[in-house]
Amino acid sequence: MEHKYEIPLLYDRHNHVGFYAALTNCLDVRHDKDYDNVIKTIKKLPNKMNLVMGWTFLDYNNEDIESLPPVLICDQMLHSFIINKKGKEILIKENAAFVENVDNSEWIEKKLPSILTLIPRIQGITEQDMVEFFYKLEENGIYSTDDMLAIDNEYVALVKNGKFANRCRLWADHETYNNLSPENKKKIAGIKIFLDGALGPETAATRGYVSGKNGLLLYSDDELQQVLTFISNERLPVAIHSVGERGIEQLLNILESSSLPIPYIRVEHAMFITEDIARRCKKANIILSMQPNFSFDSLLFKGKLTDEHLEQNNPFRMLIDKVGYAPGEDMFFSSDGMPYGVKAALESSLFPPFSGQILTLDEMVKGYCIEDKSKGTIQFNIENNKFCDLMVQISIG
Ligand SMILES: [Zn+2]
Numbered sequence: 001m002e003h004k005y006e007i008p009l010l011y012d013r014h015n016h017v018g019f020y021a022a023l024t025n026c027l028d029v030r031h032d033k034d035y036d037n038v039i040k041t042i043k044k045l046p047n048k049m050n051l052v053m054g055w056t057f058l059d060y061n062n063e064d065i066e067s068l069p070p071v072l073i074c075d076q077m078l079h080s081f082i083i084n085k086k087g088k089e090i091l092i093k094e095n096a097a098f099v100e101n102v103d104n105s106e107w108i109e110k111k112l113p114s115i116l117t118l119i120p121r122i123q124g125i126t127e128q129d130m131v132e133f134f135y136k137l138e139e140n141g142i143y144s145t146d147d148m149l150a151i152d153n154e155y156v157a158l159v160k161n162g163k164f165a166n167r168c169r170l171w172a173d174h175e176t177y178n179n180l181s182p183e184n185k186k187k188i189a190g191i192k193i194f195l196d197g198a199l200g201p202e203t204a205a206t207r208g209y210v211s212g213k214n215g216l217l218l219y220s221d222d223e224l225q226q227v228l229t230f231i232s233n234e235r236l237p238v239a240i241h242s243v244g245e246r247g248i249e250q251l252l253n254i255l256e257s258s259s260l261p262i263p264y265i266r267v268e269h270a271m272f273i274t275e276d277i278a279r280r281c282k283k284a285n286i287i288l289s290m291q292p293n294f295s296f297d298s299l300l301f302k303g304k305l306t307d308e309h310l311e312q313n314n315p316f317r318m319l320i321d322k323v324g325y326a327p328g329e330d331m332f333f334s335s336d337g338m339p340y341g342v343k344a345a346l347e348s349s350l351f352p353p354f355s356g357q358i359l360t361l362d363e364m365v366k367g368y369c370i371e372d373k374s375k376g377t378i379q380f381n382i383e384n385n386k387f388c389d390l391m392v393q394i395s396i397g
Helices: 017-022 035-043 062-066 085-091 096-100 105-123 127-139 153-160 174-179 221-234 245-258 275-283 292-300 307-312 316-322 342-350 361-368
Strands: 002-008 010-015 050-055 071-075 081-083 142-147 168-173 188-194 238-242 265-269 287-290 331-333 376-383 386-394
Touching: 002 361, 010 361, 017 105, 017 127, 017 142, 017 153, 035 050, 050 105, 071 085, 071 105, 081 085, 085 096, 096 105, 105 174, 105 188, 127 142, 127 153, 127 386, 153 168, 168 174, 174 188, 188 221, 221 245, 238 245, 245 265, 245 275, 275 316, 292 342, 331 361, 342 361, 342 376, 342 386
Parallel strands: 010 142, 050 071, 142 168, 168 188, 188 238, 238 265, 265 287, 287 331
Antiparallel strands: 002 376, 071 081, 376 386
């Protein structure tokens, strides 16, 4: 049985536009799963500082890394980094602390926003890079987006004076926000904070690791209370990165006991949210900002997470059917850029690894698309429960 569908273009509410725009010209090895081949490819890079994106290998040989030209390798989740000696000699001038602590996952998590804003600065970012990247987003069915980490004053000006100003909302981490000019502060949609890390380095604060670890909370309760008070005083929305359930619990404990007036609270990722925590979130008017493409982490992290936990990742059915979260109202979907685009969005929404992760097409459209089809459409078929024949029609004036 074949069914034809047409949906509006996407609003990708969690992406890293400046970061990816700066890095469009660097080597991305995400799709090459052959370790020897990837090493061979990196070896061919020129003898200057190189950036490599999308590294997927948990194990690697140090001799191989040292045999490469100067390189900073970013893993596909952007939470762990490898720099060889030749690379360190160059980067030490830019950011000595990063070079010294590159293997210290706790330090990396605590300083992640400063690393994610440093990397595009190493590479440099032009107006042309931004325009090309936005065309790339369009080709992939994305009309508008939120960039969760504005890089610096120059970047805010670049975006907000640029062609796509109205289609790119900017968030800034606490430190970057404080360094912005008063004029640029007004152009920021809200503040982004990180409560935990990521699954790869086992710093996401969840109880489901096979190793028995339970991840890393980046703030003490007192520190988090202070940051939230600052955000409340600035009267700004806040987007809160918490992959694991422990970070959301910490947030709820503070919100429930302090009743801080914050106009809009969005939790990013929430991959391991439990039913009990979800009910508390709903009561606190917390918006859930989740990534259907992360459902495939249930396959990627086999062996690292318990079987039970793999199945509990991205529990969309529980959130919608049992707790009453409503896509498009208090639940939104996005990609975090890993990967971005309608193909991954549809595949992971409609055909994820576990049944508890399935979104209906209607739910996906409500939580992931812009309101109407006047800007363009995405057309595709579903045949024998498989998604195919994707076409993106853009009619953006
Ligand atoms: Zn992100």
